[in-house]
Amino acid sequence: MSLGHVAIIGFGAIARDLIDILAAQECAPDHLTLLVRPGREAEIQAALGTEASVTSSLDTVLAMRPDVVVECAGHRAVAAFGAAVLASGADLIVASVGALAEADLAAGLETAAQSSGAQCVVPAGAIGGIDALGAARLSGLISVDYIGTKPPGAWAGTPAEDVTDLAALTTPCTFFEGSAREAAQRYPKNANVAATLALAGLGMDRTRVRLVADPGTTENTHAFSVTSQALEFSMQLVGKPSLRNPKTSRSTVYSIARAVVNRRTAIVI
Template identity: 35%
Template sequence: MLRAGIIGFGTLGKSISELIESGQAGDVVLQALLVRTPLGPLDQTPNQCTVTTNEDVFFNQDLDIIIEAAGHHALQLYGEKALSIGCNLVILSVGALADKDFYGTLQAAAKKYKTQMIIPSAAIAGLDRIAAGVLGEIDEITLITRKPPKSWYGTIAEEKVNLETIKEPYCIFEGNARNAAKLFPQNVNVSAALSLAGIGFEETKVQVYVDPTIQMNTHTIVAKGYFGQMETTIQNNPFKENPKSSPIVAMSVAKVLQNQTTSVVIGV
């Protein structure tokens, strides 16, 4: 049985926890939760799970795998330590890896301690094809992200458009994935994952739209290369509690955990 820990117990952390508890993540037990502030009496946590604000307590729970579900700062604080204690690390705040030095630090730790950084497909599809296709020559990769106005509150988008009155789709960013990940850390982690799977942050093109004509978070990937051509569009229902993310992200983590314990692995 795989012993898992989760850093963060917001919308994503809770959803991942529920999938583990229901058995949908495979032969996994949720051993520990690391939270920023103590949970309240109404917060439901798994039975026999250590819930702590103390990082030393969390990292001493004899964990096999740790899931980061708490944002870029949490990954920067705890990512290297998670790898250095012998745990594989599932990374959801992939945009933090746009920082070359930080990414290099985590890579070095994973290599030294023989652990892995695991980046799920999360909100997009096709990372398996991109990662395979890059073994040949890829000519171009473009990501087009469209999200409804409700997904953009609390971001730089509020400085560019009036989210209350916008009527037509508006491009708030066009450039490379490195700059996109820095400007929209919660909204375009997908661009970072795509860059790492494919041709890098500088060469991956990104367009980002506020789109009042849609209800679901939408990502289109267009790629061309030696392998052929690929165009895929994903439409994700956002969480009601946190429209910046989607339930499929938690499901993707559950699939990663399944892959760690099952005898048959599909889609990698």
């Protein structure tokens, strides 16, 4: 069975990897459409050839009635296009989960989805255990604590540079402690895992987050612990950084691809 018509917003590291992964599936998309920034259409169309349609117009994308739209372009793209996609009746898979830390934006997406019957899908991304966390939430959560550790270079260009000299670090440095909402808003390219845990668990303001720059690692480590009325558990995942973007764990795109594939799978796990 085909994945149907898949539209992707963006053409960065995640989007490019996603295109390759979906094309390799037995149920590859019948058609692929990319929504990109104005002025890049010809360049990207030339790179992809006849593999996809490329446009900078959301109206053009929605007029083609895609089965699903996958956002892979950052917080601004979620704000600019998310509600319109959902209002059109197309399901939206959000990679930039941290955008939902903006309460008004999240409420707008929810309203648009409810009015059309579409779904806004948040994949697990670089983290695991979301099923156990979601189940524990129903029993009553007491605490959810997350620690995100990446090499110093992954935090370059972020507010971490304002509080520590990343290049001079010789030992791990915790440069942020606060809520998931604060983490997602201050580190939009690095804290999507914190936002995902918050949405599945205690919410943006009660999920506690620590962000660490560690010169002794080349990998992205996500660790969290949960205490609830039904169970207690902790989990640590060590993700390889994306070859195209070290701020992103390589596993993220596979989680997004799984969300796309599961839409057409008869038995879903």
